[in-house]
Amino acid sequence: MFGKILVPVDGSAAALRAVNYARGVAEKFESAVTLLHVIEHPGYLSADINKLPTSVIQDMDQNGEQILAEALEIFADFDGRVSTKLEYGHAGIKITDLSKEHSYSLIVMGRRGLSGVKQLLMGSVSNYVLHYAQCPTLIIKGEK
Ligand SMILES: Nc1ncnc2c1ncn2[C@@H]1O[C@H](COP(=O)(O)OP(=O)(O)OP(=O)(O)O)[C@@H](O)[C@H]1O
Ligand SMILES: [Mg+2]
Numbered sequence: 001m002f003g004k005i006l007v008p009v010d011g012s013a014a015a016l017r018a019v020n021y022a023r024g025v026a027e028k029f030e031s032a033v034t035l036l037h038v039i040e041h042p043g044y045l046s047a048d049i050n051k052l053p054t055s056v057i058q059d060m061d062q063n064g065e066q067i068l069a070e071a072l073e074i075f076a077d078f079d080g081r082v083s084t085k086l087e088y089g090h091a092g093i094k095i096t097d098l099s100k101e102h103s104y105s106l107i108v109m110g111r112r113g114l115s116g117v118k119q120l121l122m123g124s125v126s127n128y129v130l131h132y133a134q135c136p137t138l139i140i141k142g143e144k
Contacts, residue, residue, distance in 0.1 A: 002029040006104040008036045008095050008125070011067040014110030018140040019074045022108040025138075031106070032081035035071045036098065037064045038091040061086065092128030099135050107137045 007022045009015040019035065026033050039060050041052075051125040075082045087094045101105055113123045121137070122130075130137055 002026075002031045004102070004104045005031045005102045005108060006035045006036060006095065006102075007033060007071070008038070008107070008109050009064075009067055009071045009085065009090065010037065010091070010110075010125075011045050011070070012045050012110060012111045012113045014112045014140070014142050016074065018108050018110045018138075019071045020053075021041055021138070023074055023078060023141045025106070025108065026078070026080055026082075030080060032077070032083075033078075034083050034104075035068055036085045036087065036095065037071075037074075038087045038089060038090070039064050040091050079091045080082045091125045092132070093127070095129050096132045096134075099133055104135055106135060107133055109137070109139060111139050111141050120139045 002025060005022055005026055007019055009019060022033060025031065034041055041060050065087045068086065072082065072084055072120070087098070096106065107129060109126055109129065111122055111126055112120070113125060115123060130139060
């Protein structure tokens with residue numbers, strides 16, 4: 001059970017809470033964990049990303065790597081398998097596609113993310129994944 005856990009992160013406190021939670025589940029079930037960040041810049045959603053200046057791409061990649069490094073810190077001294085993955089595109093689609101392609105048994109993610117729209121109960125990415133992912137999906141609640 002829960003052999004492979006996918007944990008999507010966006011640099012928000014809510015996502016880090018989900019990472020913490022995922023660590024607990026992984027310790028209990030001896031799961032392999034993948035921390036995933038999807039770069040959602042509109043340039044990556046268009047057909048021709050080559051039109052973007054190299055410096056813009058480098059900045060986005062660097063920011064993504066930083067988000068993953070911060071999440072990875074929560075797994076310091078983790079006695080198991082943990083890896084990171086940087087992808088490009090629509091976050092919801094990437095998360096659900098990857099979880100299917102690589103047969104993840106569980107997705108653990110935040111209820112909200114970086115956006116400040118307080119009226120929303122759930123962010124669009126978590127909402128999308130909850131609707132379309134084929135594996136069990138755990139949405140970690142927090143004060144935001
Ligand atoms: N680009 C991303 N890459 C990976 N995971 C993400 C990404 N964006 C969001 N997530 C995951 O989805 C969770 C919910 O974030 P979401 O983006 O849905 O909410 P929000 O930012 O508050 O609202 P919205 O983006 O819809 O305006 C995050 O805690 C994180 O786990
Ligand atoms: Mg968001």
